[in-house]
Structures are given as structure tokens and as C-alpha cells.
Amino acid sequence: MRVFVAGASGAIGTRLVPQLIERGHEVIGTFNSSPEKGDLLRSLGAEAIPLDLLDAAAVRKAVLDAKPEAIVQEATALAGGGFSRKLDRTFSQTNPLRTAGTDALLAAGRQAGVRRIVAQSFAPYRYAREGGMVKTEEDPLDPATPKGTEKTFAAMDYLDKVVTDAGGIVLRYGGFYGSANDQLVRPVRKRLFPVIGNGEGFMSFVHLQDAASATVLALEHGEAGIYNIVDDEPAPLRDWLPVLASALGAKPPRHMPTWLARIVAGTDGVRMATQTRGASNAKAKRELGWTLRYPTWRQGFIATYAPARADPVQQRR
Numbered sequence: 001m002r003v004f005v006a007g008a009s010g011a012i013g014t015r016l017v018p019q020l021i022e023r024g025h026e027v028i029g030t031f032n033s034s035p036e037k038g039d040l041l042r043s044l045g046a047e048a049i050p051l052d053l054l055d056a057a058a059v060r061k062a063v064l065d066a067k068p069e070a071i072v073q074e075a076t077a078l079a080g081g082g083f084s085r086k087l088d089r090t091f092s093q094t095n096p097l098r099t100a101g102t103d104a105l106l107a108a109g110r111q112a113g114v115r116r117i118v119a120q121s122f123a124p125y126r127y128a129r130e131g132g133m134v135k136t137e138e139d140p141l142d143p144a145t146p147k148g149t150e151k152t153f154a155a156m157d158y159l160d161k162v163v164t165d166a167g168g169i170v171l172r173y174g175g176f177y178g179s180a181n182d183q184l185v186r187p188v189r190k191r192l193f194p195v196i197g198n199g200e201g202f203m204s205f206v207h208l209q210d211a212a213s214a215t216v217l218a219l220e221h222g223e224a225g226i227y228n229i230v231d232d233e234p235a236p237l238r239d240w241l242p243v244l245a246s247a248l249g250a251k252p253p254r255h256m257p258t259w260l261a262r263i264v265a266g267t268d269g270v271r272m273a274t275q276t277r278g279a280s281n282a283k284a285k286r287e288l289g290w291t292l293r294y295p296t297w298r299q300g301f302i303a304t305y306a307p308a309r310a311d312p313v314q315q316r317r
């Protein structure tokens, strides 16, 4: 298949491109920030084109010129920025990519006669905080979005809806890890990420290589709809955080009572640490035939971070 990957130069895109090429697909990958990203994509075997997804005319031209059979939307703008207490601040550049950027890709795809669309979404923190701790794609999303996160969750909801309405596939990925500079590495090494309260809030992770392999399968034979792309072991904060700290060679995480965490991490931080639900990958395994190289973060954290521990440059970060 000729596959147009928007946001091919990012964390997931750079794992996805080689897997697509390995499977015999042709890849047209987009980058946004610098010509070096184009060189990187070419070195991975893709045709590389610069593209700002917020320029709808440029998106239309790029897609029509590329004549793809499928489009994959993996664009976010999270590199370089630290995480703010307010998610809407952290995601301020990403949200328009998920709304206007996705609209532009869908419109261009329609015009170019593209029938297969796969788009990046997110599973953690989104399912309703009631009932069981592990949720399927059928379960309701949380209707009560905390202040300062409304735009971020609305952008994900928007993407989920327009892509499925268009007959496409939405991949609600777990929290990505699999690279020495993953977002959690620095705060956990510096013991800035505590277990809050009872640490009962669930998280679902996925290794970047596994996220990429699920994306290839979805593209090749997924049915329209939503898939949680997460590993086999959704787990409470109090379980996974000490394992991550140990894999990084960091001291064990601190513990913080909820009243103090509300001041330091805000209401969202407390909610994420104590109430959020994990996601089930049963549908993706059943319908896509997905098998994971790292079925749980227990193996994946060690495989990812133990080699980096031996590297004194990584240790100083």
C-alpha cells in the first residue's frame, strides 16, 4: 500500500515507518520542524515531505500529489515542552493538530479517494471513573473533565468522532515508552513524580514498537472503529512507579498525601493518581491478531532503560 504518514518524524512515526517498509508498503512521511527530520525519514526508507498540518491548502496539495491509498495521522506537538499542571497548556499546540489538522487530512483524503484512515488517539485518563478499573472501547468516557483539561479531552473526543464517522480507525494508544528520553524519565529520576494518596489510579502503557506493530495491523486489516492499543497489564500508580524508578536506577518514589498533592500537582494530578481507569487490549488482540513484544511494562521498562543506565551521559539527564 502507498501510505501517507502525517507526523512520521515523531516518537511513534519513526517506529512505524520502518515497520511499514519492512511489510512492503511505500511510505510518504511528513515532518514539520527541521530539514534534519526529513533526512531522518529518508534514512528510514520513506519519501519525506515538510508539512504544516494546520495549513489546509498545503495538506490538500501534499495528499493529492502523494496519491496515497491510506493515511495515518500521528501528528502531535509535544517535543521539547515540559508537562504543565494544566493539560490544556501542555497540549495547546497538539489540540489543533487533532481537530483542524485531522479535518484537513480527512478532507484531502476524501478528495484523493483514500479509503483507509488510521489516527492517533489516547486511552489513559479518559474512561469514566466508575465501576471496574479496566475499560473496553464500549465503556463510556468521563463526562466530568476537570478545569484546565477541557480543550485537551474535547480535541481527543473530536478526533475519535470525525475519524470514525468517516469510516476510519482510531487507535487509543496507552502511555508511550520505549526510548531513553521518554517523558517520565526525567521527573522519575529526579524523584519529582510521587505516589499520591493510595496510588490507586490506573495507567495503561504501550511500548513504542508494539504501538507501531498494532498500527500496521490496523492499517492492513482493521475494521472501522476504536481500538485500545495498550499492553496486557493496566496497573495502579503505586505498582508501576516503583518498578519504573528501579529500572531507571533511581531512588524509590516519594509518597505524598492527597491534601498536599492538590496544592503541588493540582486537582488533575490527584485525580490521575487516585481515580483514573486503565484500558483493555482484548479487542485489538482478537480483531487485529496483535501480539506484543512487551506484554507488560514490567519487562518493557527494564528492556528500555537498563541499557541507558550503563550510559553515563543518559544518567546525567
Ligand SMILES: NC(=O)c1ccc[n+]([C@@H]2O[C@H](COP(=O)([O-])OP(=O)(O)OC[C@H]3O[C@@H](n4cnc5c(N)ncnc54)[C@H](OP(=O)(O)O)[C@@H]3O)[C@@H](O)[C@H]2O)c1
Residues within 6 Å of the ligand: 006, 007, 008, 009, 010, 011, 012, 013, 030, 031, 032, 033, 034, 037, 051, 052, 053, 054, 074, 075, 076, 077, 078, 079, 080, 097, 122, 173, 174, 175, 176, 177, 181, 182, 183
Ligand atoms: N500516547 C502517548 O503517550 C504519547 C503520544 C504522543 C507523544 N508522546 C510523547 O511525547 C514526546 C514527544 O513526542 P514526539 O517525539 O512524537 O514529538 P512531537 O513534537 O509530538 O511530534 C510528533 C510528530 O508531529 C509532527 N508535527 C508537529 N507539529 C506539526 C504540525 N504543525 N504539522 C504537522 N506535523 C507536525 C512532528 O514533526 P517534527 O518531528 O518535524 O517536529 C512529528 O513528526 C515523546 O516522548 C512521545 O513519546 C506520548
